[in-house]
Amino acid sequence: MKPVAALALLLLSSAQLQATPESRTSVTTSSLATLTRESLEQAKIWGLSEQEWSRFREIQAGPRGYWSPGLDPLTTLGVEARSDAERQRYAELQVRLEAQRAERELAYQNAYADAWARLYPGQLPIRGLSDAPRASPATPRLALFAASDCAACLNRVRQLQASDTPFDLYLIDSQGDDRRIRDWARQAGLEPERVQRRQITLNHGQEPWARLGSQGTLPASFRQVNGQWQRLD
CATH class of the missing domain: 3.40.30.10 (Glutaredoxin)
Structure with a gap:
C-alpha cells in the first residue's frame, strides 16, 4: 500500500473512533428525551406532575408493585400517600376521572342498547x-x-x-x-x-x-x- 493511501486510511479510522462517543451520547440523549416526553404525556393523562409520575414509578419498583401488580397510578399514589393532603388529592383526582369514565361508558351503553333493540328485536x-x-x-x-x-x-x-x-x-x-x-x-x-x-x-x-x-x-x-x-x- 502506498504511504499516502495508508495515511489517509489511518486518519479516517481515527476520525471515526473520535466520533463514536459523541454519537453514542447523542443517541442516549435522544432516548432519554423520548422517555421524558412519554412520561409527561402519561402524567398529563392522569392529572399528575412529572415528579408525581416519577414517584409512582418508584413505588411500582418496590413492594407495592409486587403486592398489587397492575394497580393504576392514582390508587398507587393514594395508598402510599405520605400525608392526608396527598391522600385527599389523589382520591379527588380518581373520583373525577371515574365520573368522566362512567359518563362515557353510560353513553356507549345506551347506544349499544339502542343498536341491539333495533338489529335484534326480541x-x-x-x-x-x-x-x-x-x-x-x-x-x-x-x-x-x-x-x-x-x-x-x-x-x-x-x-x-x-x-x-x-x-x-x-x-x-x-x-x-x-x-x-x-x-x-x-x-x-x-x-x-x-x-x-x-x-x-x-x-x-x-x-x-x-x-x-x-x-x-x-x-x-x-x-x-x-x-x-x-x-x-
Missing part, C-alpha cells in the same frame, strides 16, 4: 367469556352464579331485580348455549329492557366458576375487588 344479549364485565374500583358490580335446576337461584334473581340492583348473572351449566341462558332468564322473569341496558348481564359461567373452585352452594354472590373475587354469602 332477543336478549349474551356476553361471551372474553367479554366478561369488568368491575369499577369505585362501584364493583355484584356477580351472581346460578344453575338452571336451582329454585333458590330463581328467587335470588327475582329479589335482585325487584331491588333494582345491577348484577352480572353467570349460569354455570349453560354449556356455552345462548338459548339455554335466554330460556332461564325468561323463567326468572328478567326484564329485557334491563338486560339491553346492561343493568343486568347474562354470561356463560363455566370458566369463572371453575376458577373459583366451585365454592359452596348456589346461588353464590361475589364482588371483584382489586382483581380478586370475594364471596358475599
Whole structure:
C-alpha cells in the first residue's frame, strides 16, 4: 500500500473512533428525551406532575408493585400517600376521572342498547367469556352464579331485580348455549329492557366458576375487588 493511501486510511479510522462517543451520547440523549416526553404525556393523562409520575414509578419498583401488580397510578399514589393532603388529592383526582369514565361508558351503553333493540328485536344479549364485565374500583358490580335446576337461584334473581340492583348473572351449566341462558332468564322473569341496558348481564359461567373452585352452594354472590373475587354469602 502506498504511504499516502495508508495515511489517509489511518486518519479516517481515527476520525471515526473520535466520533463514536459523541454519537453514542447523542443517541442516549435522544432516548432519554423520548422517555421524558412519554412520561409527561402519561402524567398529563392522569392529572399528575412529572415528579408525581416519577414517584409512582418508584413505588411500582418496590413492594407495592409486587403486592398489587397492575394497580393504576392514582390508587398507587393514594395508598402510599405520605400525608392526608396527598391522600385527599389523589382520591379527588380518581373520583373525577371515574365520573368522566362512567359518563362515557353510560353513553356507549345506551347506544349499544339502542343498536341491539333495533338489529335484534326480541332477543336478549349474551356476553361471551372474553367479554366478561369488568368491575369499577369505585362501584364493583355484584356477580351472581346460578344453575338452571336451582329454585333458590330463581328467587335470588327475582329479589335482585325487584331491588333494582345491577348484577352480572353467570349460569354455570349453560354449556356455552345462548338459548339455554335466554330460556332461564325468561323463567326468572328478567326484564329485557334491563338486560339491553346492561343493568343486568347474562354470561356463560363455566370458566369463572371453575376458577373459583366451585365454592359452596348456589346461588353464590361475589364482588371483584382489586382483581380478586370475594364471596358475599
